[in-house]
Amino acid sequence: MILTRSEEMLLLAVHRLQHDAYGVKIRLLMKEFTGKEMAFGALFVQLDRLSQKELLKSYLSDPTPERGGRSKRIYQLTTEGKQALIRTKKVQDSIWENVNGLGLDKA
Amino acid sequence: MKSKRPPVLFEWLIKLFFPDKGSYSTVGDMQEQYTYIRKTDGFVAAKWWYTKEVLRSIVPMFVQSILGGVSMIKNYLKISYRNLIRYKTYSVINILGLAVGLMCCILIYLYTVDELSYNKFFDNTENIYRMVNINFDNNGNITRKYQSGPAVLRETLPEYFNDSIERITTIMHRSGVIKKDDNMFNERVMFADQNFFETFSYQLIYGNASTVLKDENNIVITEEIAIKYFGNEFPLGKELKGIFGEVEKVFTVSGVVGELTWNSTYNFDFVVNIENQRLFYNDNPGSHRLKNLGDFSSTIIVTLKKGVDVKSLNDQFDRYVSQIFEKDLPLHRRFNKITSDQLPITFRLQNISEVRYDNSVYGGKDISTLYILIAIASIVLFIACINFMNLSIGRSSIRFKEVAVRKVIGAKRRDLFKQFWSESISISMISMMIGLILTYFVLPLFNELSGKELKFSMFLNLENVGVILFLGMLVGTFAGIYPSLILSKIDPEKIFRGRFYFGGKNIFTKSLVLIQFALSVILIVSTIVLSEQINYMLGKDLGYDKGGIVTIHVQERTPERSHAIVKSYSDKVKNYSSINEISSTSDAFGKNNISYSYIRKDEQRVLVRRYNVDDNYFDLMNLELIAGRAFSSSLITDTASVIINEACAEELGLTNPIGEEIRLFNKIPLRIIGVVKNYNFESLHEKITPVILYSRPDFGRYFVLVRVNTLNISKTIKFLNSSWNEVNPAKPFNYSFLDDDLKMLYEEDKKWQSIIGFSSMLSILIACMGVFGLTTTTISKKVKEIGIRKVLGAGIIQIVQLITKDFLLLIVAANILAWPCAYYIMKNVLQDYHCRISIGIEYFMFAGISTIGIAIMTVLYLTLKAAHKNPVESIRTE
Numbered sequence: 002m003i004l005t006r007s008e009e010m011l012l013l014a015v016h017r018l019q020h021d022a023y024g025v026k027i028r029l030l031m032k033e034f035t036g037k038e039m040a041f042g043a044l045f046v047q048l049d050r051l052s053q054k055e056l057l058k059s060y061l062s063d064p065t066p067e068r069g070g071r072s073k074r075i076y077q078l079t080t081e082g083k084q085a086l087i088r089t090k091k092v093q094d095s096i097w098e099n100v101n102g103l104g105l106d107k108a
Numbered sequence: 109m110k111s112k113r114p115p116v117l118f119e120w121l122i123k124l125f126f127p128d129k130g131s132y133s134t135v136g137d138m139q140e141q142y143t144y145i146r147k148t149d150g151f152v153a154a155k156w157w158y159t160k161e162v163l164r165s166i167v168p169m170f171v172q173s174i175l176g177g178v179s180m181i182k183n184y185l186k187i188s189y190r191n192l193i194r195y196k197t198y199s200v201i202n203i204l205g206l207a208v209g210l211m212c213c214i215l216i217y218l219y220t221v222d223e224l225s226y227n228k229f230f231d232n233t234e235n236i237y238r239m240v241n242i243n244f245d246n247n248g249n250i251t252r253k254y255q256s257g258p259a260v261l262r263e264t265l266p267e268y269f270n271d272s273i274e275r276i277t278t279i280m281h282r283s284g285v286i287k288k289d290d291n292m293f294n295e296r297v298m299f300a301d302q303n304f305f306e307t308f309s310y311q312l313i314y315g316n317a318s319t320v321l322k323d324e325n326n327i328v329i330t331e332e333i334a335i336k337y338f339g340n341e342f343p344l345g346k347e348l349k350g351i352f353g354e355v356e357k358v359f360t361v362s363g364v365v366g367e368l369t370w371n372s373t374y375n376f377d378f379v380v381n382i383e384n385q386r387l388f389y390n391d392n393p394g395s396h397r398l399k400n401l402g403d404f405s406s407t408i409i410v411t412l413k414k415g416v417d418v419k420s421l422n423d424q425f426d427r428y429v430s431q432i433f434e435k436d437l438p439l440h441r442r443f444n445k446i447t448s449d450q451l452p453i454t455f456r457l458q459n460i461s462e463v464r465y466d467n468s469v470y471g472g473k474d475i476s477t478l479y480i481l482i483a484i485a486s487i488v489l490f491i492a493c494i495n496f497m498n499l500s501i502g503r504s505s506i507r508f509k510e511v512a513v514r515k516v517i518g519a520k521r522r523d524l525f526k527q528f529w530s531e532s533i534s535i536s537m538i539s540m541m542i543g544l545i546l547t548y549f550v551l552p553l554f555n556e557l558s559g560k561e562l563k564f565s566m567f568l569n570l571e572n573v574g575v576i577l578f579l580g581m582l583v584g585t586f587a588g589i590y591p592s593l594i595l596s597k598i599d600p601e602k603i604f605r606g607r608f609y610f611g612g613k614n615i616f617t618k619s620l621v622l623i624q625f626a627l628s629v630i631l632i633v634s635t636i637v638l639s640e641q642i643n644y645m646l647g648k649d650l651g652y653d654k655g656g657i658v659t660i661h662v663q664e665r666t667p668e669r670s671h672a673i674v675k676s677y678s679d680k681v682k683n684y685s686s687i688n689e690i691s692s693t694s695d696a697f698g699k700n701n702i703s704y705s706y707i708r709k710d711e712q713r714v715l716v717r718r719y720n721v722d723d724n725y726f727d728l729m730n731l732e733l734i735a736g737r738a739f740s741s742s743l744i745t746d747t748a749s750v751i752i753n754e755a756c757a758e759e760l761g762l763t764n765p766i767g768e769e770i771r772l773f774n775k776i777p778l779r780i781i782g783v784v785k786n787y788n789f790e791s792l793h794e795k796i797t798p799v800i801l802y803s804r805p806d807f808g809r810y811f812v813l814v815r816v817n818t819l820n821i822s823k824t825i826k827f828l829n830s831s832w833n834e835v836n837p838a839k840p841f842n843y844s845f846l847d848d849d850l851k852m853l854y855e856e857d858k859k860w861q862s863i864i865g866f867s868s869m870l871s872i873l874i875a876c877m878g879v880f881g882l883t884t885t886t887i888s889k890k891v892k893e894i895g896i897r898k899v900l901g902a903g904i905i906q907i908v909q910l911i912t913k914d915f916l917l918l919i920v921a922a923n924i925l926a927w928p929c930a931y932y933i934m935k936n937v938l939q940d941y942h943c944r945i946s947i948g949i950e951y952f953m954f955a956g957i958s959t960i961g962i963a964i965m966t967v968l969y970l971t972l973k974a975a976h977k978n979p980v981e982s983i984r985t986e
Contacts (some may be wrong), residue, residue, distance in 0.1 A: 023133070023137065024133070024134065024136075024137030024138075024140075024141050025137050025141050028137075028141075040161060040164035040165040040168065041134065041137065041141075041161055041165050041230040042161075042162070042164065042166065042167075042168045043164075043165060044167020045134050046168045061133060064136070065140075067139070067143045067144075068136035068137070068139050068140045068143075069135070069139040070134060071135055071136030071139065072133055072136060073136060073137070074133035074137075075132075075134055076537050081418060098253055
């Protein structure tokens with residue numbers, strides 16, 4: 002299975018954040034990636050779908066006061082998630098291999 | 109400080125969409141971000157961010173949580189769209205009906221939001237309180253609450269509650285004449301402490317909030333008043349002369365306030381420094397309103413320091429009262445008939461945002477009126493939702509095959525349910541859009557009916573957009589849930605074998621139609637009864653002749669001056685040909701200056717309204733005396749005579765009152781010389797109360813009454829005006845017609861009548877649209893039956909009967925169901941009127957006949973068309 006661009010970015014964000022991978026932080030990192038702010042609603046719909054595909058798993062942390070006494074849902078990559086990332090990377094590398102004339106070298 | 113929580117509605121929306129078990133981590137994430145933004149950018153920014161964020165999230169959340177994925181929704185929407193386009197009649201009925209219902213809701217929502225927004229726009233509303241004066245009876249129960257208290261408390265309060273009170277603002281009003289050169293008008297002037305503009309953050313165009321009222325010669329006016337008096341001139345520094353009875357003073361305009369928002373209880377035209385009240389008490393400093401602990405007529409506004417707990421402050425007031433009022437307490441106990449050492453009065457603070465809808469305090473409005481409005485809007489919307497349900501069920505047979513095919517291909521019941529649900533939600537969203545457009549166009553009419561100045565632009569903020577989306581979804585869900593359940597239930601095997609008949613008698617649809625019409629009938633009956641009641645009140649014989657009487661306000665305060673003006677004015681105009689009669693009185697009907705007093709006869713005390721009139725009064729008003737005689741100016745003793753009304757005689761228990769003596773104010777003896785037949789001098793809401801009339805030079809007469817010939821009225825008024833200017837050039841000519849004044853008493857009733865009439869029209873319109881749609885369905889199902897019947901020899905009448913019989917029965921049943929309800933409701937409503945009509949059967953008959961008539965008219969066209977159709981065509985097609 003090949004991931005879409007946004008799925009790929011989300012999985013990578015979760016991976017990079019490790020134990021800090023919850024809503025607010027993921028959203029920040031995604032903003033760094035793309036320059037655009039995702040709506041929380043959209044973000045969670047995507048995370049939810051990735052969890053359903055079993056590419057992500059999650060657990061709840063302890064509640065904190067600045068969150069109105071609600072806990073964080075912290076996401077982690079599953080093995081399938083990691084494999085999917087690797088596969089996607091391979092596919093991408095092979096797509097980009099030997100591409101010339103786009104002006105990539107100059108940039 | 110405002111609450112730390114994000115806007116409640118949106119928090120709730122998020123929770124609705126993310127039922128992630130137990131902990132709402134999503135909500136937590138959003139709140140974390142919210143808290144962060146609140147810390148860095150402040151409360152408003154955070155609230156905005158949150159609202160924006162939720163709105164941005166609604167679409168993906170909606171898709172995810174309701175439809176379970178984006179894959180099918182495009183298909184669902186496409187099919188909805190095709191269905192809408194294909195069956196245009198249904199679509200128009202559905203969408204328009206819902207749109208009208210939603211429009212009603214939006215209008216009422218706007219009205220309610222506006223009503224509840226009173227006093228909430230000031231900078232620190234949450235810290236501004238008013239003093240409420242509470243009276244107790246012997247058992248310690250609260251008897252009355254007033255919104256005012258003694259102004260002198262402003263001297264002791266800050267000291268006593270030193271660490272809680274930021275400032276005290278005292279407000280009182282006085283009517284007078286404001287004059288600029290030759291321009292003069294009757295105005296109401298506010299007298300307020302100089303910190304008025306610090307407490308209430310009215311926007312001053314000119315002038316500084318803390319200094320503008322400092323000087324006692326200053327006056328602050330509104331922009332509107334500036335234009336009224338100064339036109340295009342620059343108002344600042346200009347002079348205005350205030351004339352209050354004998355007191356005159358020249359003020360200098362020191363500030364101008366921009367356009368006032370309507371939703372404030374503390375609006376004004378003119379404000380001057382409260383210390384000017386001293387002018388009115390120069391000769392009698394003892395009764396000075398600012399010093400007198402017994403004068404409970406001032407509004408006292410208390411601004412608390414930030415973070416002060418009102419509740420604990422309120423608990424200290426009893427102690428404060430027993431200390432400050434120590435000397436006066438026995439007197440108050442006597443007033444309130446308290447024999448124990450129970451505290452007779454006390455004070456409490458109430459936030460100014462609660463002022464408008466607290467009817468436990470004298471002058472507050474009853475919040476149940478808002479509930480009634482909301483109920484009416486919900487009824488109209490409910491009727492529209494019923495249309496939606498009925499039509500969806502009625503035409504479900506069209507979609508059986510579609511459902512069956514989907515099921516065979518593998519759609520589960522849940523998927524089909526989601527499909528129909530999303531379809532009804534999209535229809536309700538379209539209706540919402542149209543409803544908004546309708547609202548835009550109907551708003552001016554609604555404003556006229558309700559006496560408000562609502563603007564559509566006020567409505568366009570993010571929070572309201574959220575409310576709209578939410579309402580749209582709610583309505584779509586409510587109206588669509590039953591049809592969705594029915595449609596998704598179908599067994600495909602039966603459909604393909606052609607064995608499925610849906611509904612049969614279809615009790616559900618029929619009972620819904622029944623409810624629709626029953627509700628409409630109730631609204632119609634209410635409209636008729638209310639308007640009949642108002643007509644009755646306006647047309648009722650009041651016991652005097654109200655037509656053609658002009659009331660002229662003398663605007664003097666002392667009895668001597670008033671008599672002088674009345675005399676010279678009467679002499680001036682009495683020979684004019686169109687003037688039939690002239691009289692004068694201390695109080696005119698329909699004006700709001702009520703003077704109640706006690707009279708005493710032996711040990712009996714009776715509360716009466718009193719009028720000081722002259723001997724012409726009874727002739728002019730055409731009052732009927734049932735015993736004794738009217739006043740006569742030739743008899744000097746008549747200054748000590750009194751005429752009472754029947755109610756007063758009854759209250760005193762006198763069967764033969766002539767010659768008896770009563771005492772006014774416990775001291776002035778008056779001999780009864782006549783009894784006047786009861787007449788209605790107040791609104792007919794009220795019972796006729798005891799009245800006494802006397803004719804004394806030591807009391808003032810403040811209104812001149814002129815009965816004129818109504819033929820040449822404008823010329824007569826012109827004459828009255830010019831004569832006035834000669835007699836009393838210092839005061840403006842201030843007149844009104846007595847019957848107009850009396851009509852004003854029923855303004856509120858009129859408003860209600862038109863709002864209910866408006867909504868009953870809408871409800872019957874929507875219900876008829878529903879009937880129209882249902883008939884179309886019935887006919888389309890019975891095309892073949894009609895064809896065959898015609899072939900076999902049925903006439904047009906039989907076929908019309910075939911189709912309309914069911915509806916007629918339903919509507920008759922609805923009427924029978926509605927009448928007792930309507931009777932019960934209106935009986936309760938009419939309890940508010942002392943003089944009321946009896947609810948006759950004719951109102952119900954009228955409602956019944958009109959609903960039946962309208963419904964038949966609606967279906968007749970369709971039925972006749974079907975009945976005239978050539979049977980060859982209808983049977984041929986298979």
